[in-house]
Amino acid sequence: MTITDRPINNGVNVAALLGAREALSAAPEAAQFTWRASCTWRTGTHSHSTVDSFTGLGAEQQHRTTYEYDIDHPECFASEDKGATPVEVVLVGLAGCLTAGVAAVAQFRGIQLRSVTATIEGQMNILGILGADPDIRNGFEVITVRFAIDADASREDIQALIAQSQKRSAVFDLVANPTKILVELA
């Protein structure tokens, strides 16, 4: 690790995160969050989703603005390609979560990052979703993430960053592990 006069700054407020961990351990009900999105069908495979609020810290919380997402399928699926596919959005979520984790863990461990790029791929045999082969699952067979990281640290320390980021990642957990999903008609 290089020692410099400049303090490490990855733009992560570690003190706030550690403070939250302590405060929420003492008040566990405030740690219960509900994340939500709302999705409206447009036409064909095109839908439009918005994200604007969530519940946490014992209160209703608002994002700074409403975030919008168009979801569709590509033209080779006879769709109009008005947005990313749902599975690509999952990849976006996983890559975003792991990358945020890398930054937070690096800040906590005093490692200055210069650049972080994640390339993420999900392998899928679409005979599964087409219902053409009952032995093929719908979802990804495997997901690969390749991180290119430039930082003031040894290769081993950087490997430890991405390992710890996976360990603390919500999306890694919910993709890697079974999650109970309740779908009902309103």
Next chain:
Amino acid sequence: MMQTTAVVVGAGHAGLAMSRRLTDRSIDHIVLERGEVANSWRTQRWPSLRLLTPNWQTRLPGHDYAGDDPDGFMPAAGVAATLASYARLVGAPVRTRTTVHTVRTAPKGFEIRAGDDLLRARAVILATGACTRSAIPAVAAGIPPSITTLTPLAYRDPGQLPDGGVLVVGASATGVQLAAEIHASGRPVTLAAGEHVRLPRTYRGRDIFWWLAATGLLAERYDQIDDLTRARHLPSPQLTGTPEAVTTDLNTLTAQGIRIVGRLGRIISGVAQFSGGLANACALADLKMNRFLNRADQWAVTHGLGDQIPPPHRFPPTRVDPRAPLELDLASGEVSTVLWATGFRPDHSWLDIPVRDRTGRIRHDGGIVTGAPGLYVLGLPVLRTRASTYIHGAAADTEALAAHLHSFLNVR
């Protein structure tokens, strides 16, 4: 009603060591034991189990290992015999076959209902151990009724299991030992491995516990550990005590033909689903092991040991089979037994004093129970140091708690 100054609950290594410390200070006490001395070593440990720590380290206050195999690992029966002779050596006032039913606060101390008696004491030391109950995850409810399930507390040997495959859930010390033993009996084993601690049995010609002690890791105090919650919940290292001092990591088990899968996540319609995060669990364990080996190498350099022992080296990374299944149909007949090597919990259910946190654990400051003056707890992982998890840690822990208890009695 009987009156004594202190009551120690449990005549295992911690309770007996505490008895010795109290005797040293002429503090009148009795030790209550539900069975015989070292009861859990006699009745709740499988016969092939050996201590993870070498014999030279298996020491108690006033007692050092004096046998002819200091580098060996004591079998469960040997631990029971050692504790029985230690109880005689220190003249511990043990009342055997006396189950404690309740401990509650009373004017000037505590009231203990044990056996057919009611006792009063000014201090109570809980020394019933960390491994009294098996922790079984909630997913167990989904196991099909055709499957035999077993905990390590009830396990004796593979002959007790039906023929057929065995799913061992959990890859800490217990899980890896039992996976190897059961697989060797001809029952094909699948081992579900979540987060685990990988350590080699020996490194550079020394036992790993020699390194853990020499580098000062075992001496790290509870109030100096960054993340105490994590330290106290760390799974036991993947170690076995065998006469041959072999390493039992996941690579060894894979080479034996054991199938390693990810953490058991859920069982749905009889199908067990495993985490896809196995590779990262293994990567974390490899990184953590290498960090400790770096620390060991550095220690060897600073202490001039570098030339006297074999040179540093690193162990191959854990090989993860990319074809490791994510699902296993428990109703298919492939598996006939599920063994829960998913950890143990203390059992203080008889303690009728509000000293628990929201997760049901006793709140304590290095064994001094919070909010109940005169109440102490021993024998829990990382109670006062990382050594507290092991038998030899009781020496320093009991010394500290006995000193605290002594001044507590004098102040009152």
